[in-house]
Amino acid sequence: xxxxxxxxxxxxxxxxxxxxxxxxxxxxxxxxxxxxxxxxxxxxxxxxxxxxxxxxxxxxxxxxxxxxxxxxxxxxxxxxxxxxxxxxxxxxxxxxxxxxxxxxxxxxxxxxxxxxxxxxxxxxxxxxxxxxxxxxxxxxxxxxxxxxxxxxxxxxxxxxxxxxxxxxxxxxxxxxxxxxxxxxxxxxxxxxxxxxxxxxxxxxxxxxxxxxxxxxxxxxxxxxxxxxxxxxxxxxxxxxxxxxxxxxxxxxxxxxxxxxxxxxxxxxxxxxxxxxxxxxxxxxxxxxxxxxxxxxxxxxxxxxxxxxxxxxxxxxxxxxxxxxxxxxxxxxxxxxxxxxxxxxxxxxxxxxxxxxxxxxxxxxxxxxxxxxxxxxxxxxxxxxxxxxxxxxxxxxxxxxxxxxxxxxxxxxxxxxxxxxxxxxxxxxxxxxxxxxxxxxxxxxxxxxxxxxxxxxxxxxxxxxxxxxxxxxxxxxxxxxxxxxxxxxxxxxxxxxxxxxxxxxxxxxxxxx
Numbered sequence: 254x255x256x257x258x259x260x261x262x263x264x265x266x267x268x269x270x271x272x273x274x275x276x277x278x279x280x281x282x283x284x285x286x287x288x289x290x291x292x293x294x295x296x297x298x299x300x301x302x303x304x305x306x307x308x309x310x311x312x313x314x315x316x317x318x319x320x321x322x323x324x325x326x327x328x329x330x331x332x333x334x335x336x337x338x339x340x341x342x343x344x345x346x347x348x349x350x351x352x353x354x355x356x357x358x359x360x361x362x363x364x365x366x367x368x369x370x371x372x373x374x375x376x377x378x379x380x381x382x383x384x385x386x387x388x389x390x391x392x393x394x395x396x397x398x399x400x401x402x403x404x405x406x407x408x409x410x411x412x413x414x415x416x417x418x419x420x421x422x423x424x425x426x427x428x429x430x431x432x433x434x435x436x437x438x439x440x441x442x443x444x445x446x447x448x449x450x451x452x453x454x455x456x457x458x459x460x461x462x463x464x465x466x467x468x469x470x471x472x473x474x475x476x477x478x479x480x481x482x483x484x485x486x487x488x489x490x491x492x493x494x495x496x497x498x499x500x501x502x503x504x505x506x507x508x509x510x511x512x513x514x515x516x517x518x519x520x521x522x523x524x525x526x527x528x529x530x531x532x533x534x535x536x537x538x539x540x541x542x543x544x545x546x547x548x549x550x551x552x553x554x555x556x557x558x559x560x561x562x563x564x565x566x567x568x569x570x571x572x573x574x575x576x577x578x579x580x581x582x583x584x585x586x587x588x589x590x591x592x593x594x595x596x597x598x599x600x601x602x603x604x605x606x607x608x609x610x611x612x613x614x615x616x617x618x619x620x621x622x623x624x625x626x627x628x629x630x631x632x633x634x635x636x637x638x639x640x641x642x643x644x645x646x647x648x649x650x651x652x653x654x655x656x657x658x659x660x661x662x663x664x665x666x667x668x669x670x671x672x673x674x675x676x677x678x679x680x681x682x683x684x685x686x687x688x689x690x691x692x693x694x695x696x697x698x699x700x701x702x703x704x705x706x707x708x709x710x711x712x713x714x715x716x717x718x719x720x721x722x723x724x725x726x727x728x729x730x731x732x733x734x735x736x737x738x739x740x741x742x743x744x745x746x747x748x749x750x751x752x753x754x755x756x757x758x759x760x761x762x763x764x765x
Contacts, residue, residue, distance in 0.1 A: 298323075503550055631651065636652050
């Protein structure tokens with residue numbers, strides 16, 4: 254028992270350390286100190302958390318009832334961190350918390366394996382997957398969701414040992430209800446848990462079961478009531494942003510599941526299904542995996558790397574697969590071969606991760622936000638953004654989201670060309686509805702439009718959001734573009750469009 258605790262502690266420390274050292278987040282040196290930036294989408298949630306701490310309302314722009322955050326409760330849960338840390342240090346504190354939650358999820362899952370070697374290899378494998386390297390340090394709500402769902406499945410797997418049908422403990426139901434509150438797209442898995450619990454062990458014939466069901470219904474009712482109270486609607490703004498035809502969604506979803514963006518989860522699930530597990534718990538996990546894949550296909554997949562919609566089941570599918578292989582193979586040589594293969598895949602994944610280029614776009618825009626906030630004031634106008642998470646570094650400014658996540662009119666506009674969730678924009682509307690003082694923009698797009706032989710297509714929507722913005726600004730003449738170099742950025746990187754009447758505020762930097 255003591256040796257198991259020592260192993261668990263060692264694996265936990267190793268996992269957290271790897272995520273903190275190699276995980277994907279940004280540390281940006283500024284003239285006045287250091288700025289931290291997690292995953293850009295999580296930084297949207299982080300700004301909502303700051304505003305909830307400051308105003309008592311979970312809004313991206315104070316006074317605007319728009320659910321730019323995909324989770325209602327996660328920013329509320331995170332908001333007390335600002336009572337201890339400052340605006341920037343809070344981000345690093347939350348990144349550390351996220352790594353701790355990720356490490357805890359991993360070590361709790363691998364404890365299900367019997368062999369210490371299998372536990373160690375599985376823990377390192379999970380830590381080095383693209384899913385955890387990309388998402389583990391972000392503090393995105395997928396991380397607490399994954400911890401809660403993993404705990405719920407562990408309860409099922411332990412209770413189902415030796416049983417003909419899966420056994421769902423009541424504690425697992427409450428854990429899934431909590432996961433739903435953290436991220437409502439847990440709903441398909443919640444339905445599996447509740448349905449399985451209700452029809453097995455004759456729970457449908459027990460009066461107490463209906464009291465438990467009534468208690469579980471409190472979670473969605475509270476969520477819907479608070480969503481309506483805060484935002485006047487029941488779904489986040491991204492639900493409108495991603496609306497499209499079912500056929501198009503399925504096509505995009507299938508493409509995502511079969512691409513590298515989905516991570517290694519689909520392959521692990523496929524191997525588990527090919528093994529045709531007879532254990533009730535493993536069959537339950539397999540069914541959950543199929544439900545999750547079906548859900549991801551139905552919603553059109555995702556544009557992000559790391560398989561964020563699959564990380565929720567990645568730990569439990571991994572250990573279930575390894576446990577099946579442990580049980581089926583009497584040969585120690587074969588078992589070690591499987592673990593060696595898993596370790597090799599982990600190393601390849603890690604090498605690919607390390608060789609991917611750094612996201613300089615984040616660091617460059619953080620530097621611009623720092624320079625901007627010292628030269629213009631909130632009353633001068635809004636700041637426009639395509640990377641909405643950069644708004645965290647401009648807490649006093651009203652932010653206009655060019656891609657619609659925090660802008661309800663754009664979110665409800667017709668879809669145009671581009672990946673799902675990033676295919677809606679309307680610069681005519683944005684610049685007429687808001688007084689935009691400045692916005693970061695990549696210089697190579699500006700330079701492309703400025704070429705003498707540049708000719709836009711007849712259908713400007715085919716340009717995509719970035720080139721559409723570059724072409725729009727080339728004809729508007731209301732803003733002047735400041736080159737990236739004056740902010741210390743790379744020549745083709747991010748510069749800043751500044752409204753002409755504010756250009757003199759940047760005289761110490763210079764403008765092109």
